[in-house]
Amino acid sequence: MDRINLKEQLGRYRTPYEEESSFIQDFLDLTEDPLAYGRERLDGHFTASAWIVNRKRTHTLLTLHRKLGRWLQLGGHADGNEDLLEVAMKEANEESGLKSLEFVDKTIFDLDKHIIPERPHVPEHFHFDVRYILEADLYEPLIKSDESISLAWVAFDSVQDVIGYNPSILRMLDKTSKSEILL
Numbered sequence: 001m002d003r004i005n006l007k008e009q010l011g012r013y014r015t016p017y018e019e020e021s022s023f024i025q026d027f028l029d030l031t032e033d034p035l036a037y038g039r040e041r042l043d044g045h046f047t048a049s050a051w052i053v054n055r056k057r058t059h060t061l062l063t064l065h066r067k068l069g070r071w072l073q074l075g076g077h078a079d080g081n082e083d084l085l086e087v088a089m090k091e092a093n094e095e096s097g098l099k100s101l102e103f104v105d106k107t108i109f110d111l112d113k114h115i116i117p118e119r120p121h122v123p124e125h126f127h128f129d130v131r132y133i134l135e136a137d138l139y140e141p142l143i144k145s146d147e148s149i150s151l152a153w154v155a156f157d158s159v160q161d162v163i164g165y166n167p168s169i170l171r172m173l174d175k176t177s178k179s180e181i182l183l
Contacts, residue, residue: 003082006130007031009108017171023113023128030128037078044113044126048084049075050092051109051131051172052101054138058156060173061136062163063095064149067119071154071163073172075129076147088132096151097143098136109133110175112168131172 010028015021035041051073052061062071076091078084085106092101110131118124142151154162159173 003031003034003037006082006084010111013108013111015111019167020111020171024111026113027111027128027130036128037082038080039077042123042125044128046078046084047075047127047129048078048087048091049073049129049131050088050101050134051176052092052096052098052134052136053104053176054153055135056138057176059138059153060156060159060176061096061098061142061151062154062159062169063144063147063151066147066149068116069149070166071169072166073131073169075131084130085132088130089134092134095145095147096136097145098140100137100140101134102136104133104135106132110168110172114168133176 007028010024010031013024030036030044030046033041036045039045053059061074063074065072074092074095075088078087081087089101092098108130112129112131114127114129116125116127138153144151156173160170163169
């Protein structure tokens with residue numbers, strides 16, 4: 001999926017979640033900027049994430065992110081790659097070591113625009129995160145990358161206990177329980 005396909009998918013994307021719906025136009029506008037796929041665009045840029053679930057839809061794979069110190073879905077920067085579907089798969093593989101990863105669907109699963117705090121040499125900025133749903137074998141060994149403090153399969157009914165309050169993760173969890181494509 002390149003910039004043109006991303007723009008088409010974003011144009012068709014609908015969500016009943018008010019917060020998510022409120023920034024779809026921001027994502028569409030960003031597709032017009034060729035710098036939006038790289039970190040050089042300092043006020044905000046695209047990232048891609050993988051919401052990874054097991055085949056029985058009872059667990060999700062989360063990472064305790066080293067820089068942010070929070071439990072999150074796997075994902076990362078596009079670094080110039082306009083194919084965010086490819087970026088999501090690459091990041092999921094690099095951050096988990098899983099070989100059994102497969103897309104459940106190749107359309108956008110979720111969108112989130114969130115602020116990344118300032119760090120040395122990196123100003124505060126927005127991530128425009130395009131998320132896809134993948135599945136993997138719950139019993140395949142995990143290989144943690146340097147970007148993670150820890151990796152864990154978390155039972156759906158324990159996600160909120162692990163992450164605390166993170167509306168975008170809770171939204172993806174809610175979508176997972178409601179989605180017909182997941183059955």
